[in-house]
Amino acid sequence: MLVWDWLNGALIGLPATAGLAAVALIGYVFGRRSRQLPEGNLGSVGPRELHRAARVAKQMEDTIEQIRRQLAEHRSYVDRFKSKVNEAAEFDPRAALHMLSAESEQVILPTLRLASRLSHAYDELRQQSQVLSNFTEGRTDPVTGLGNTPALEEQLELALGDHERGKTPASIALISVEEPDDIAPGSEEHREFVKRIAAEVERCARDPDYIARLGGVEFAVLLPKTNLSGARIFGSRLRKQISESRGLLAGCGIAEALPADTPQSWLSRADSALYSARQRSPVSAHRRVAAG
Numbered sequence: 001m002l003v004w005d006w007l008n009g010a011l012i013g014l015p016a017t018a019g020l021a022a023v024a025l026i027g028y029v030f031g032r033r034s035r036q037l038p039e040g041n042l043g044s045v046g047p048r049e050l051h052r053a054a055r056v057a058k059q060m061e062d063t064i065e066q067i068r069r070q071l072a073e074h075r076s077y078v079d080r081f082k083s084k085v086n087e088a089a090e091f092d093p094r095a096a097l098h099m100l101s102a103e104s105e106q107v108i109l110p111t112l113r114l115a116s117r118l119s120h121a122y123d124e125l126r127q128q129s130q131v132l133s134n135f136t137e138g139r140t141d142p143v144t145g146l147g148n149t150p151a152l153e154e155q156l157e158l159a160l161g162d163h164e165r166g167k168t169p170a171s172i173a174l175i176s177v178e179e180p181d182d183i184a185p186g187s188e189e190h191r192e193f194v195k196r197i198a199a200e201v202e203r204c205a206r207d208p209d210y211i212a213r214l215g216g217v218e219f220a221v222l223l224p225k226t227n228l229s230g231a232r233i234f235g236s237r238l239r240k241q242i243s244e245s246r247g248l249l250a251g252c253g254i255a256e257a258l259p260a261d262t263p264q265s266w267l268s269r270a271d272s273a274l275y276s277a278r279q280r281s282p283v284s285a286h287r288r289v290a291a292g
Helices: 002-011 016-032 038-045 048-088 092-137 151-164 188-204 230-247 264-282
Strands: 170-177 209-215 218-224 250-256 285-288
Touching: 048 218, 151 188, 151 209, 151 218, 151 264, 170 230, 170 264, 188 209, 188 218, 188 230, 188 285, 230 250, 250 264
Parallel strands: 250 285
Antiparallel strands: 170 218, 170 250, 209 218
16 A cells, blocks of 8 residues: 555645656556565576666665655646646736746646656666566576567557557567487487577667567567668677577568557567568568568
8 A cells, every 4th residue: 555655645646747757767666576486486587686686676676765755846837836726817908928837837847857767767667567567487487588479469569558558660570590410309409500690689679669479489579669671770780699599590570569469469570570481592681561
């Protein structure tokens, strides 16, 4: 109850857009991602994982504290504005309009700053949640520790929501790497091979990007705030990295989010692009823009 008591005190009087954004932000932290590590995983958690978990906890704590301070500061502006609105009722319409105009000027900039900070905090918390997902069995690939297909679809759903609300671009890249003939699928040697390729993919990705293993030596990389041209550059860079470091060929299919997309349709278009890339050349990247 302490969290909600604080929210009730901090959010009353905020403009609707800022208040709703704050509620969504806090709910995202304490709801969707606040799951304990499954008991079956506890034995496999080492110092490195504990350090990562502690670091993310501190980052989340810092983010929430910054939001709390800014909400408290903004509350003073809102209280003053409410007070002036009540005073304006005692003036003639022309004087009241002049007073409200002046007071609105005083509250607009702090409100815009708060909205910007909430947007930035949302991005921070999403990145932190991606790290936390590594501690949940249902969202993690057991070989690489990356996300799996259900986790990827969750991230695609969030990215499509961001795309619809803010019209920000987002793209996905599917990468398939050829497998050496002398490595038997399912063997320990094959597992190590998959891990090495996963490390190459991680090396090329940015911090906001989300990586998932789809199976075999096939990976998906969600590229937030990236249009088709940017995704094509990423695909070319990744294929070059794998070729130079491992001497292997890779195909890449990319697709940018469309307004009517679902996670499944978006993935399907990227998969069609990957298939086209394989048909044309094992080292090509292919763009897919039309719905498929």
